[in-house]
Amino acid sequence: MKFKKTITSALLIAFILMLTFGYSKYREIKYFFSPQTPQYLVDEQTNIIATWISEDDSNYKLEFKNDGTCIEYYGSFVSGTFNYNISNTTPQCSISVLVDQEQETSYLQLVSSDGSTYCYEINGVGELLSLTKVGTAELSVFFK
Amino acid sequence: MHFQLVINDASLNSLANLINEYGGKFGIDNENKLRHFLAQAATETGGFTSLQRSENLNYSSATRLANIYPKHFSFIDPLRKNPNNYLHNSEKLANLVYRNRYGNGSEASGDGFRYRGRGIFQLTFKDNYQNFQDYYNSNFSSNLDLLNHPETLVSNDPISVISALWYFKSRVLSEISINSNTLVEQVTRLVNGKLNGINERKSYYNKTKIYIFCQ
Numbered sequence: 001m002k003f004k005k006t007i008t009s010a011l012l013i014a015f016i017l018m019l020t021f022g023y024s025k026y027r028e029i030k031y032f033f034s035p036q037t038p039q040y041l042v043d044e045q046t047n048i049i050a051t052w053i054s055e056d057d058s059n060y061k062l063e064f065k066n067d068g069t070c071i072e073y074y075g076s077f078v079s080g081t082f083n084y085n086i087s088n089t090t091p092q093c094s095i096s097v098l099v100d101q102e103q104e105t106s107y108l109q110l111v112s113s114d115g116s117t118y119c120y121e122i123n124g125v126g127e128l129l130s131l132t133k134v135g136t137a138e139l140s141v142f143f144k
Numbered sequence: 145m146h147f148q149l150v151i152n153d154a155s156l157n158s159l160a161n162l163i164n165e166y167g168g169k170f171g172i173d174n175e176n177k178l179r180h181f182l183a184q185a186a187t188e189t190g191g192f193t194s195l196q197r198s199e200n201l202n203y204s205s206a207t208r209l210a211n212i213y214p215k216h217f218s219f220i221d222p223l224r225k226n227p228n229n230y231l232h233n234s235e236k237l238a239n240l241v242y243r244n245r246y247g248n249g250s251e252a253s254g255d256g257f258r259y260r261g262r263g264i265f266q267l268t269f270k271d272n273y274q275n276f277q278d279y280y281n282s283n284f285s286s287n288l289d290l291l292n293h294p295e296t297l298v299s300n301d302p303i304s305v306i307s308a309l310w311y312f313k314s315r316v317l318s319e320i321s322i323n324s325n326t327l328v329e330q331v332t333r334l335v336n337g338k339l340n341g342i343n344e345r346k347s348y349y350n351k352t353k354i355y356i357f358c359q
Contacts, residue, residue, distance in 0.1 A: 057340040074339055079329060098245050104215045116319075118333055124214035133337030135246060137199060137261045137268040140338045141212060 038088070040104045045086050047125040048108075052142035055128075062129075062142065070110055082110035086122065093119035095135045107134065156192060162305045169283060170309035171317045175358045176324055180331045181312050182356065183349035185264050187341065191348075195304045199261030199268065201234035209237075216241055234260075247271030262297035264308035265335065276310050311335075 054060040061073040064084060072080035085108075090097045092107045099105055108131060110118045120140070123130035129142040163172070163181075172178050186192055203209045206227035210217040218224035230237045235257040242248050242256030247270035249255045261268040267276060270291070277290040280303075288303070290296055296303050316334045320326065328346045332339055 054338065054340050057342075060339050060342075072339070074342060079339060095246070100244070116333075118337065120337065123212060123216075126211070126214055128211050130212045130214075131337075135269070135272070136337070137242070137266060138337045139212070140340070 038101055038104070041086060041088060041106055044106055044122060044125045048086065048129065050144050052129045052144060055141045055143060080110075080112060082112050082118075084108060084110050092121075092134045093117055095119070097121070097134060158301075159192060159195075159305060162302055163309070166306055166309055170306075170313040172309065172312070174322075175356075176326065177317065177322045178358065179349060179352040179356065180316070180322055180326065180328070181309070182352050183328060183345050184312070184331060184335045185308055186348040186351075187345045188264055188266070188335075195264060195301050196298045197262065197264060197266065197304075198298050199238075199266055201237050201260070202232060203237075206231045213241055242269065245269060247274060258294055262294065263304045263311075265311040267297060267307050267311060275314070276307055279310055280306065 048064045049066050051061055051063040059073075059075045063071040063073065065071070068083055068085065070082045070084040071078055072082065086106055087109070088099055088101070088106050090099050092109065097105070097107060106122045108120045108122050110120075112118075119134040120131035121134055123132060123139075127143070129144075131140045131142075132138060133140075163178070167173070167178065167181075172181055189195060189197060203212070206217075206219075209227040209231060210219060216225055217227040217230070219226065225240065230240065235254075238260050239251045239254055239256035242260070243251045243253075246268075247255075248259060249270075255270050259268060259270045259273050267273060273290045273294060277288055280286060280288050288296070297307055298304065312335075316322075316331055319334055320330060322331070328349050329339060329342060332342055332345055
């Protein structure tokens with residue numbers, strides 16, 4: 001009888017633990033795939049992962065990796081290493097920017113190890129990667 | 145600080161005079177800063193062949209326009225514009241792609257084309273025109289009216305040069321401290337956002353070491 005009671009208590013505790021653990025995992029997953037993240041941003045975060053070559057100067061390349069790093073090459077040399085992120089928030093590099101989901105605005109931030117940050121509006125990530133430096137009309141176009 | 149060119153060229157000497165007169169007021173107060181400024185400005189102007197720079201918004205085909213600005217243009221999505229209607233029409237294109245940004249109004253306001261890229265470093269957008277105008281007027285007791293006469297940035301060489309000094313001050317000197325160890329790459333990222341053509345910028349930078357002396 002006592003053994004049966006112990007088993008029942010253990011099962012009950014295990015059940016509660018499973019529920020708690022399961023719920024926290026569910027919350028993590030829910031957070032990761034937040035329904036508030038618009039689909040176009042999710043697509044851009046996926047589509048940017050590639051090596052992109054500048055149309056104006058084939059020596060200049062940006063390699064976006066899926067671990068959130070971006071390696072910049074000039075010729076065969078690494079000219080910069082950055083952490084990158086894509087968002088639709090303002091400000092970018094201390095400059096107030098347009099945030100408009102209907103126009104699908106989005107911004108790429110490159111942050112170097114010394115903390116220098118470079119911000120670009122993403123015009124598109126598809127056949128081409130098209131960026132404009134925030135606050136300017138400086139356009140950069142890359143192909144895969 | 146006063147700098148002198150060791151080559152005899154009237155337009156370059158006029159540029160030197162302008163920088164001598166205004167450079168210090170925009171934080172260009174030593175040889176290193178001057179060299180980086182000139183290397184960047186020389187690249188942007190094709191070796192100072194012309195200071196009268198205005199943005200080129202001509203694209204070769206509608207497909208290219210759609211590939212560069214897919215958020216604005218599509219051949220099939222009715223919610224986006226048909227690029228055929230914007231090809232070879234700089235005014236219409238600028239008014240669309242630069243709308244509602246950095247002080248510009250809607251497409252109908254015409255601000256996109258009115259405040260398109262002009263000057264050595266291609267000052268663009270109403271906020272930048274306004275900020276440069278405000279700085280200039282408050283520091284030189286002037287009443288420059290760029291908002292109503294934006295073409296002044298192209299037609300008036302001194303204003304074009306001074307706008308570049310302001311741009312360099314607000315985009316470069318406010319971000320990094322320039323000394324003899326500063327790399328051309330660091331400055332280029334702040335001016336241009338990318339390292340395209342970096343060798344040309346380095347070449348101009350090296351030339352400044354030969355041809356420019358500060359007294």
